[in-house]
Amino acid sequence: MTESSFFDLRTTLNLLERKGELTHVTGEVDWDVELGVVTREVMRRNGPALLFENIKGYHHSGARCTRLAASILGSFRRIALVLGFEEDTPYNTMVEYVLEHNAKLIPPVMVDSGAVQEHVLTGNQINLYDFPVPRWHHLDGGRYIGTMGCVVTKDPDTKRVNVGIYRSMIVDECRMAALLGGTQGWGLIFAKYKERGEPMPVAFVFGWDPIMEFIAGTPVPPEICEYDVMGGYRGAPAPLIKCKTVDLEVPASAEIVIEGSVSPDPATYAMEGPFGEYSGYVADVPAKRPVIQVSAITHRNDPIFRGTLEGALPGTCGENSYLTSIQRAAIARRIMRNAGISGVLQTYVHPITKGTSIVVQIKKQYEGQPKQIAAALWGDRSSMYQNKIVIVVDEDIDPSDYEAVDWAINYRIDPGSDDLVIFRGIVGSALDPGSPPENRLVAELGAGIWNRLLIDATKTWRFPRRAEWNNQKFPPVSTNRPADIERVKSKWSSYRFTNWKTEF
Ligand SMILES: Cc1cc2nc3c(=O)[nH]c(=O)nc-3n(C[C@H](O)[C@H](O)[C@H](O)COP(=O)(O)O)c2cc1C
Known part of the structure; x- marks a missing residue:
């Protein structure tokens, strides 16, 4: 051999x-x-x-x-x-x-x-x-x-x-x-x-x-x-x-x-x-x-x-979940690269979703970029059973951190605007229990049908700049300045916390 x-x-x-x-x-x-x-x-x-x-x-x-x-x-x-x-x-x-x-x-x-x-x-x-x-x-x-x-x-x-x-x-x-x-x-x-x-x-x-x-x-x-x-x-x-x-x-x-x-x-x-x-x-x-x-x-x-046990349930993801996660994140990068979309930093597919949703982290270059990303993903053959929900976040959000992604969804979108886009009637999974039965009739339709969702959780560029916001369009985040953190770090032991031992 x-x-x-x-x-x-x-x-x-x-x-x-x-x-x-x-x-x-x-x-x-x-x-x-x-x-x-x-x-x-x-x-x-x-x-x-x-x-x-x-x-x-x-x-x-x-x-x-x-x-x-x-x-x-x-x-x-x-x-x-x-x-x-x-x-x-x-x-x-x-x-x-x-x-x-x-x-x-x-x-x-x-x-x-x-x-x-x-x-x-x-x-x-x-x-x-x-x-x-x-x-x-x-x-x-x-x-x-x-x-x-x-x-x-x-x-x-x-x-x-x-x-x-x-x-x-x-x-x-x-x-x-x-x-x-x-x-x-x-x-x-x-x-x-x-x-x-x-x-x-x-x-x-x-x-x-x-x-x-x-x-x-x-x-x-x-x-x-x-x-x-x-x-x-x-x-x-x-x-x-x-x-x-x-x-x-x-x-x-x-x-x-x-x-x-x-x-x-x-x-x-x-x-x-x-x-x-x-x-x-x-x-x-x-x-x-x-x-x-x-x-x-x-x-x-x-x-x-x-053999393998199929079926991802919370807390019990299997082989298909993990291999799909890595592969789908890579395939999405390839699709966006081929579509000439720059500014994509990371993609993450949580194993539980098997690629039914994907989080794309970008350094946003123009307001319409998240829509362009969703359109590119949805138009690719490889999205047939994947990318029902596309979530786009800014560079300060770790796409693999559900809490961070949830924070962005909560405070960076206006559900009444086109931050949420639903693309109806496109080919999709016939095995999705969330789809109505009439969208899963493969014999009649040739394939399943999905209504897909983009959540544009990036900071909008549509707000006016405001002096109070350091001349930016989105308000500043209430994180601490590094110098202030350093000062507290140097004094940490002097605070003499009772009933609690910790290193800074
Ligand atoms: C463990 C595992 C089980 C799978 N089961 C099925 C299945 O039953 N039916 C199906 O159409 N795809 C299934 N898939 C997904 C397909 O393998 C996947 O869509 C792949 O792209 C198919 O290859 P193709 O693109 O050459 O058709 C499974 C994938 C894995 C990893």
Whole structure:
């Protein structure tokens, strides 16, 4: 195999272990709901990544797969490690790095053999229930196999490969049903197969270098192949191997690959959903959805299954939240840079919002700048499921500090003015429980519809200058002068506070 700086899942787990960022769950855990509850409770405690090693029904001798890895990208610390940084690397450093590396492309290289094909299962050897797939949440409609599986498809015309993460549920031993969104990368490719009346080949990759998940969960522009972006991050071509039953390529040292095809014939569709979705709600109504007919499963010796608990709830953000936060902040910077908007200092996506809202910190250069920023973000394809709420703040507001942002919203806006702008009827998420049902009818509308909001929490330039305000348009803030603070600091011990000990 080509030597490269790509890791496999096992190397990643070793790295996390050395850094105290991995725990082995050695006691028995039921795949049915319990595994999801354990994962959320560990998330609530800002705990480490999880390797479940004793899953009910999957620890007998002869079991094909006994282990499941989760929460690998479930904190900024672990994302820093996966990106090659120290674990305490600042958010903005990672955003700058990602902004630069999303544009670096190194095409993959084909290799002849790889550990992922140490076992090749076809025909009646195929059984999806051989893998410890959780029913993550008690309201889920079934066992969700595709939660952190990277889905590989190929454009039949251009041959460009797309890699994305999309949910899928086990239907039976050899079928999975999926929410195949028409505006997503594989949805655009599926539309071409539909027109041809042909099934779409597909490969689900579980467990490899987590850079794959970091990129697959991100809207790379349709003309760019995610494998090329992964190469750019690792500074080397991704070593890929040909699938056994479909014309697709997958990482040679992945843990598990499921190969198959999706028929465009609605008669083949099966019920899918509901699912504890990214929003933290079970907002979807089950429906008949496209089915992946599995043609082969390949895997390493003693494979490790990879999954993730979806659904951000206050205090329990997961992998999608953290990777989306860094990526969305970087993508917003790229959009504004491409639009020629200067003065953007920082962008911050709070993990709980998964990019549904974004805070943009600017050194304001003209009054209409926040509107220009919102228009640029909303006009970009990558905002399809993101940037419902855009908040723009001045340079004195730390965009990652909710209190500071709230202070700016409270005292720098006039809700009766165009500090608040609602842009109605633009494409958006169909999974947002806050949207009225009629805006979520993908079958009729082609995609969800959002009404989006800009909160321009910058100081307005419309007020007249006033002598009392040091000839500025906005009143001064009642912070203390540095010299006054220094004077108090030098006298601090002389105040002899009672019942309270503190250093200045
Ligand atoms: C853990 C995780 C789960 C995701 N689940 C879904 C999903 O079920 N459906 C979906 O359309 N997008 C899902 N996404 C978001 C897509 O992966 C993301 O929009 C990505 O840009 C898709 O790639 P594409 O732009 O090539 O379509 C998920 C992302 C992550 C990280």
